[in-house]
Amino acid sequence: xxxxxxxxxxxxxxxxxxxxxxxxxxxxxxxxxxxxxxxxxxxxxxxxxxxxxxxxxxxxxxxxxxxxxxxxxxxxxxxxxxxxxxxxxxxxxxxxxxxxxxxxxxxxxxxxxxxxxxxxxxxxxxxxxxxxxxxxxxxxxxxxxxxxxxxxxxxxxxxxxxxxxxxxxxxxxxxxxxxxxxxxxxxxxxxxxxxxxxxxxxxxxxxxxxxxxxxxxxxxxxxxxxxxxxxxxxxxxxxxxxxxxxxxxxxxxxxxxxxxxxxxxxxxxxxxxxxxxxxxxxxxxxxxxxxxxxxxxxxxxxxxxxxxxxxxxxxxxxxxxxxxxxxxxxxxxxxxxxxxxxxxxxxxxxxxxxxxxxxxxxxxxxxxxxxxxxxxxxxxxxxxxxxxxxxxxxxxxxxxxxxxxxxxxxxxxxxxxxxxxxxxxxxxxxxxxxxxxxxxxxxxxxxxxxxxxxxxxxxxxxxxxxxxxxxxxxxxxxxxxxxxxxxxxxxxxxxxx
Amino acid sequence: xxxxxxxxxxxxxxxxxxxxxxxxxxxxxxxxxxxxxxxxxxxxxxxxxxxxxxxxxxxxxxxxxxxxxxxxxxxxxxxxxxxxxxxxxxxxxxxxxxxxxxxxxxxxxxxxxxxxxxxxxxxxxxxxxxxxxxxxxxxxxxxxxxxxxxxxxxxxxxxxxxxxxxxxxxxxxxxxxxxxxxxxxxxxxxxxxxxxxxxxxxxxxxxxxxxxxxxxxxxxxxxxxxxxxxxxxxxxxxxxxxxxxxxxxxxxxxxxxxxxxxxxxxxxxxxxxxxxxxxxxxxxxxxxxxxxxxxxxxxxxxxxxxxxxxxxxxxxxxxxxxxxxxxxxxxxxxxxxxxxxxxxxxxxxxxxxxxxxxxxxxxxxxx
Numbered sequence: 001x002x003x004x005x006x007x008x009x010x011x012x013x014x015x016x017x018x019x020x021x022x023x024x025x026x027x028x029x030x031x032x033x034x035x036x037x038x039x040x041x042x043x044x045x046x047x048x049x050x051x052x053x054x055x056x057x058x059x060x061x062x063x064x065x066x067x068x069x070x071x072x073x074x075x076x077x078x079x080x081x082x083x084x085x086x087x088x089x090x091x092x093x094x095x096x097x098x099x100x101x102x103x104x105x106x107x108x109x110x111x112x113x114x115x116x117x118x119x120x121x122x123x124x125x126x127x128x129x130x131x132x133x134x135x136x137x138x139x140x141x142x143x144x145x146x147x148x149x150x151x152x153x154x155x156x157x158x159x160x161x162x163x164x165x166x167x168x169x170x171x172x173x174x175x176x177x178x179x180x181x182x183x184x185x186x187x188x189x190x191x192x193x194x195x196x197x198x199x200x201x202x203x204x205x206x207x208x209x210x211x212x213x214x215x216x217x218x219x220x221x222x223x224x225x226x227x228x229x230x231x232x233x234x235x236x237x238x239x240x241x242x243x244x245x246x247x248x249x250x251x252x253x254x255x256x257x258x259x260x261x262x263x264x265x266x267x268x269x270x271x272x273x274x275x276x277x278x279x280x281x282x283x284x285x286x287x288x289x290x291x292x293x294x295x296x297x298x299x300x301x302x303x304x305x306x307x308x309x310x311x312x313x314x315x316x317x318x319x320x321x322x323x324x325x326x327x328x329x330x331x332x333x334x335x336x337x338x339x340x341x342x343x344x345x346x347x348x349x350x351x352x353x354x355x356x357x358x359x360x361x362x363x364x365x366x367x368x369x370x371x372x373x374x375x376x377x378x379x380x381x382x383x384x385x386x387x388x389x390x391x392x393x394x395x396x397x398x399x400x401x402x403x404x405x406x407x408x409x410x411x412x413x414x415x416x417x418x419x420x421x422x423x424x425x426x427x428x429x430x431x432x433x434x435x436x437x438x439x440x441x442x443x444x445x446x447x448x449x450x451x452x453x454x455x456x457x458x459x460x461x462x463x464x465x466x467x468x469x470x471x472x473x474x475x476x477x478x479x480x481x482x483x484x485x486x487x488x489x490x491x492x493x494x495x496x497x
Numbered sequence: 498x499x500x501x502x503x504x505x506x507x508x509x510x511x512x513x514x515x516x517x518x519x520x521x522x523x524x525x526x527x528x529x530x531x532x533x534x535x536x537x538x539x540x541x542x543x544x545x546x547x548x549x550x551x552x553x554x555x556x557x558x559x560x561x562x563x564x565x566x567x568x569x570x571x572x573x574x575x576x577x578x579x580x581x582x583x584x585x586x587x588x589x590x591x592x593x594x595x596x597x598x599x600x601x602x603x604x605x606x607x608x609x610x611x612x613x614x615x616x617x618x619x620x621x622x623x624x625x626x627x628x629x630x631x632x633x634x635x636x637x638x639x640x641x642x643x644x645x646x647x648x649x650x651x652x653x654x655x656x657x658x659x660x661x662x663x664x665x666x667x668x669x670x671x672x673x674x675x676x677x678x679x680x681x682x683x684x685x686x687x688x689x690x691x692x693x694x695x696x697x698x699x700x701x702x703x704x705x706x707x708x709x710x711x712x713x714x715x716x717x718x719x720x721x722x723x724x725x726x727x728x729x730x731x732x733x734x735x736x737x738x739x740x741x742x743x744x745x746x747x748x749x750x751x752x753x754x755x756x757x758x759x760x761x762x763x764x765x766x767x768x769x770x771x772x773x774x775x776x777x778x779x780x781x782x783x784x785x786x787x788x789x790x791x792x793x794x795x796x797x798x799x800x801x802x803x804x805x806x807x808x809x810x811x812x813x814x815x816x817x818x819x820x821x822x823x824x825x826x827x828x829x830x831x832x833x834x835x836x837x838x839x840x841x842x843x844x845x846x847x848x849x850x851x852x853x854x855x856x857x858x859x860x861x862x863x864x
Contacts, residue, residue, distance in 0.1 A: 020528055024539055024554050028529035031538060033512050055527045081514040082529075101527040123518045130789060146571060147514035263575070316573035319511045323574055326509035378508060 002051035002095070006074060010054055010096070013064045018055040018102075026050045029097040032082035032089045038378065040471075043478035045410075045450055046486040046496055048094030050077075057102045059178060059186055059208040066206065067184025069096060069440050075497065076440050078202040080121065080152025083144045085330055086409025088156065088201050092444040093497045100151055103208060109134055114214050115175055120151025120207045125315065127212075137217035137246070137279055139167030143361055146315040151207040156407055157199030160332070160369035162314065165362040166244045166279070167215075171198040178209035182436040196431065201409060202442040204435040218281045220246070222307035223292055226270030226300035233272030234341040239295045240276055241337060241366065243288060247277035247311065248362050252344060255357025255373070258321035268300060275310050318359055318371060327378040329387040330371060331394040335403035337366045343401045347372060350393050369406055382467040385474075389464035392457060413449040413495070414456050439497055448495030455492055498584045504544050506576050510537045516568035516578070521797040521813045522561050531561060533568045533578050540585065556594045559585045560805050564681065565761035565797030586683030596805055599682045607687050610673035610694070611642040612804070621670045623649035624656075634667030637704040637727075639695075639718065641711030642674050643834040651834065654861030655710050655732060661864050662739055666708075669698050675717040681801060692722055699727055708735050710857045712763035712833035719767060731763060732857060733832055737772035740779055747863040750782035756826035757785065757856075758817065758840075759795035760833030773832055773856055780863045786824055788817070798843070800835035814843025822849045832856040 002021065010019045020026075029050035030042075042049075056062045069076050075095030082089045091097050103121030110116070111134060118127055124145030128138050142148040142161040153161075154177070158170025167173060177189045177197050182205065189197060196204055227233035233250070241248055251259070251273045260267055267273075278288045302310075310317065322328055335343050340360070347358060356374040363369045372394055378384045395405050395415060404419050405412045416425055429447050432439075444450050462470050477485060490496055516533035517523050529535040536558045542548045543555055564579045572578070589595060595603075602612055610617045621628055623645060638659075644651040659666060676691035699707060709715050710732040718729045739745035757777060763769045770792040777785055790796055799813030818840065821829045829851050831837050840853045 018527070020530075022530070022554070024535075024558070025528055025530045027538055027542070028532075028535035031512065033514070053528060081517060082512070083514045099527065099529070101523075104524075126518070133789070144513060147517055315515065316571075319513060319573035320575070322511055323506075323509045323576075326505055328511070 002074070006068075006072065007052055009068060010052060010065065013068070014054055014056050014061050018057065020053045021051065025053050029053045029079070029099070030091060032079075032087060033085045037087070038381070038384070038474065040474040040478040042090070043482070044474050044485065045092065046482065046489045046494070047090060047092045048482065050091045050097045051094045053097045053099060055099050055102050059180060062098065062180045062206055062208060063184045063186050065096065065098065066180055066182055066440075070183045070438065073438055074440060075443050076206075077442055078151070078155075078206050080149030080155070081123065081144075081147035083147045084152065084156055084407065084409060085332070086407050086411050088407070088409035088442070088445060090410055092410065092450065095440075098206065100149060100208075103151070106130065107209070109136070109214075111136060115211050116214055117209060117211045118150050119209055120149060120154075122150045124148055124150065124153060131214055132217055135217050136214040137163075138212065138214055139163045139173040140170040143249075143314060143318065150210050150212070154198055154207055154210060155200060155202050156409075157201075159199070159334070160361045160363050160406060162247050162361070164364060165241055165248050166246045169364045171195060173213045174198060175211040175213060177207050177211075179205040179207055181205045182438075182441050196435075201407075201446050203432055203446050204441065206441075217279060219285060220277055220279050221285045221289065222304055222311050223276040223296075224302040224307035224310055225274050225276075225296045226268050226272075226302065227274060227296070228271045230271035230344055231341050233270070233274060234344070236295055236299070237272070237274055237340070238337050240274065240292065241362065243278070243291055245276045245362075246279045247275065247314070249314070250274045250360045251317070252358045254355070255321070255359055258324055258355065258357050258375070259317065262321040262324050267306075268302075270300060275307060277307075277311055318373075321357070324355070325375040325377055327376040327384065329374040329376050329390050331391055332369055332371045332406040333394060333398035333403055334363050334367045334369050334406050335398060335401045337368055339401040339403065340368050340370075343370065343397065343403075346397055346400075350397060351390070354387065367403070381471045385463050385467035385470050389460045392460035408446040410445055410450060413444075413446055414451070414453040416447060416449060417453070443497040444495050448497075450495055451489065452493045498580050500544060503581050503584060504541070506581055507537050507541045507544070509574050509576055510534055511574055512537075513573060515571040515573060519567035519571040519794075519796070521563060521565065521567070521799050522802075522809070524796075524816070525799070525809060525812050526561075530558065533572075536562075540581070550589065550592050551594055553594075556589055556596070559589055560596065560599075561802070561809065563761065563797045563799060563801040565801070566765040567761070567794075567797060570765060570793050583680075583683070586681070587685055588683070590683030590685075595682060598805060602678060602804060603682060603684050603687060606674055606676075606679055607690070610691065611646055612674065612678050613642060613646040615646045617673070618670065620645045620672060621668055623652050624668060628668060630670060631667045631702065634702045635705045636664060636666035637699065637702060637707045638666045638668050639675070639707050639709040639711075639714055640668055640672060641709055641714045641834070643711060645672075648834060648837075648855070651710055651855055651857050654855075654858045657861045658736070658857070658864060662744055664735070667702060667704075669702065671698050675711075675714040676721070677713045677717040678804065680717065680721060688721075696723060696725065699725055706730060706735075708732050710832075712760050712767075713835065716762040716766045731767070731769055731772075731832070733763075733769065733772045733776060736776050736860065740776055745776070745779065747780045747860075749780075749863045751780045751863055752782040752784075753827040754784045754786055754825055755828045755830055756788060756821045756824060757791075758788065758798070758829060758831045758836060759792055760800070760831050760836045761795070761797045763832050764795055765793060769832075776860065777830070777856075780860075786826060788820060788824075798836045798839050800833065800839040803835065803839060803842075810839060811842040811846055814840050815847040818843050818847040818849055818851060821851050822847075826851060828852045828854055828859070830854050830856050830859055
């Protein structure tokens with residue numbers, strides 16, 4: 001529990017109304033998108049949970065909070081919308097959660113110079129909607145844009161989403177950032193220093209403002225095609241991606257079937273249903289139209305209204321079937337476009353016996369981000385724990401396909417050594433140490449794996465084989481005093497602060 | 498909604514947070530516990546017996562909701578949060594864990610059949626002595642408590658417009674509140690008493706069309722009343738019909754920028770978006786403009802919270818006032834009396850002025 005004097009000082013900085021230590025609030029701030037991770041598992045991870053939640057109103061207030069936290073060694077977890085499934089905003093080490101909800105202003109639309117300046121708590125949907133009303137298009141933006149914030153997407157690397165096939169990842173779109181460093185200093189980044197803060201997951205500083213490029217938006221055309229068999233669909237997907245669409249995504253048959261069932265729809269089900277959108281002038285779109293029609297000749301073309309409907313649903317489509325679970329086991333990973341066919345084939349074998357589906361989004365450099373979702377019911381503890389083991393299977397599959405798990409956060413930190421060469425890992429750790437010497441910013445994430453990979457692998461084997469026993473074990477572990485759990489985790493080499 | 502259905506829905510929530518940015522309460526309070534996904538975590542613990550129904554924080558988590566349905570529109574998993582919220586309200590009301598203001602309003606509504614604490618028999622006073630209760634009627638104007646007791650000009654505007662269009666209608670001094678405020682508190686039994694009273698009037702008069710200019714009444718009459726041999730229309734739907742038949746014209750021009758606000762009851766709940774815009778657009782020289790987020794995506798003004806959390810309720814419309822002023826609107830028009838009243842309060846907090854008008858009253862002036 002955070003000492004009262006710390007709470008009082010926080011209130012002094014941001015105002016009483018914007019600090020909470022209420023247990024209901026702490027419950028909410030100790031969860032993120034992956035709300036279905038069992039309490040017992042998080043307790044077994046030695047999570048302390050939020051001890052205070054704060055809603056600062058401006059950059060200076062964040063600066064004061066960080067300077068204070070730095071002096072008193074209080075962990076800080078920054079939270080945008082908490083809409084990432086990798087536990088990136090879980091306050092594993094307790095301390096203060098800084099919620100950027102009040103950083104909600106779009107400060108400037110500069111049509112002449114082609115940029116938007118926005119505060120970090122602005123949700124992407126609003127940014128995209130308002131830009132398009134002004135005849136501007138935003139480059140990379142997340143498929144969870146109805147909640148994902150400017151700061152959150154940039155902090156998590158923005159390597160998947162909408163606009164990437166045409167404009168590249170969000171790192172290419174950021175002109176500059178206003179960032180508060182761990183000791184409270186406020187900096188404005190330049191093109192050389194911006195990249196430190198793209199994808200660092202809140203471990204090097206807190207983004208409070210971003211200047212983001214925008215482009216003229218002359219018009220858009222939408223397409224949707226149903227393709228059989230899957231191999232042909234992947235081949236056509238690669239050809240269409242080469243045309244640099246603004247939006248390219250597919251649903252496999254399993255996913256569309258679940259959406260149809262959940263929503264009572266009767267959309268024609270094919271092995272792959274591919275959605276595309278291109279931006280351009282009328283002349284450019286006419287030229288692209290010819291190329292697209294040629295690529296997809298002989299497949300099932302949905303009419304443009306249906307394609308537009310899918311586009312309107314782009315933020316929602318990936319979860320539209322969840323009520324069939326009602327829980328999901330989900331894993332996102334990146335694979336090269338050339339490996340998509342083989343990956344989908346292997347998924348059929350890996351997920352056999354469970355109901356699953358996959359959707360894709362464009363990633364960087366002709367990669368594809370696959371989101372694999374398996375229906376589950378967390379109220380059935382043993383079945384749910386068994387399905388947790390998919391995390392390892394899918395991670396291994398990504399590696400075999402020369403891909404990688406997407407993002408690190410809490411859950412994927414174990415893959416750090418698979419993603420980077422040892423020297424690169426060392427560099428990342430040194431950069432982190434340089435920016436945050438006493439380790440207050442989002443500790444136990446990214447470069448600080450909570451539990452060593454070998455132990456995770458072993459536990460995944462048990463989860464698959466003897467889920468009931470694992471469930472019992474988690475209950476016992478969760479019942480232990482937190483300090484004892486954390487002591488045990490330290491012994492096995494946990495990255496606990 | 499059964500407890501099992503509720504629990505399943507609570508587990509269906511993906512915690513994606515889409516509801517967070519749509520919710521006017523969450524935007525105002527900012528903390529996660531004010532978001533729907535946050536409330537779901539709390540409700541899960543409540544329904545699993547880990548929290549106490551008598552906890553004031555549970556009560557606030559339930560009642561600090563405008564039931565505006567913006568979250569339902571945004572929810573990718575299709576959860577009907579308002580249905581869950583309503584079921585919890587009814588349970589809290591049964592257990593007596595409601596606000597003192599809500600208890601007082603319940604008593605007044607049961608006794609006087611209006612929330613303004615006015616004598617029931619004064620309901621048609623605004624109409625003067627020449628109005629008489631007919632024995633039979635084809636059209637019944639369901640006045641609403643606001644038009645009958647608080648903003649009589651709405652009722653008088655309806656009369657003026659109907660006279661101009663040659664629509665003959667009846668009013669009834671036996672009319673009681675539609676019951677919407679009771680239902681929102683969770684007092685279903687008391688609500689049913691008012692429903693029975695009003696349905697009896699409709700049957701006795703043999704009405705074919707019940708129309709009202711109140712968005713809340715319209716929502717209750719179409720969503721929460723039993724179906725009968727009568728059609729229920731919002732007044733703006735009736736006017737839109739007249740417009741399409743060429744019977745409705747406006748004589749007076751309105752050379753102003755007018756921004757129409759989609760109240761939640763008439764908009765998201767009842768799907769009436771285009772009718773007000775078509776009728777307003779028929780006024781000569783009017784320039785209609787839009788909020789950035791309108792129709793299904795319009796943000797609730799917080800009006801439904803005026804009777805329970807007035808301070809919070811009147812903080813919310815500051816955003817709407819600021820946007821309307823920034824867009825250069827001269828008039829902010831709404832089809833909902835509660836929105837109109839709340840916008841006027843919001844103006845004080847925003848420290849900005851804009852002419853806030855009720856749709857019916859504005860249209861009557863332009864006839």
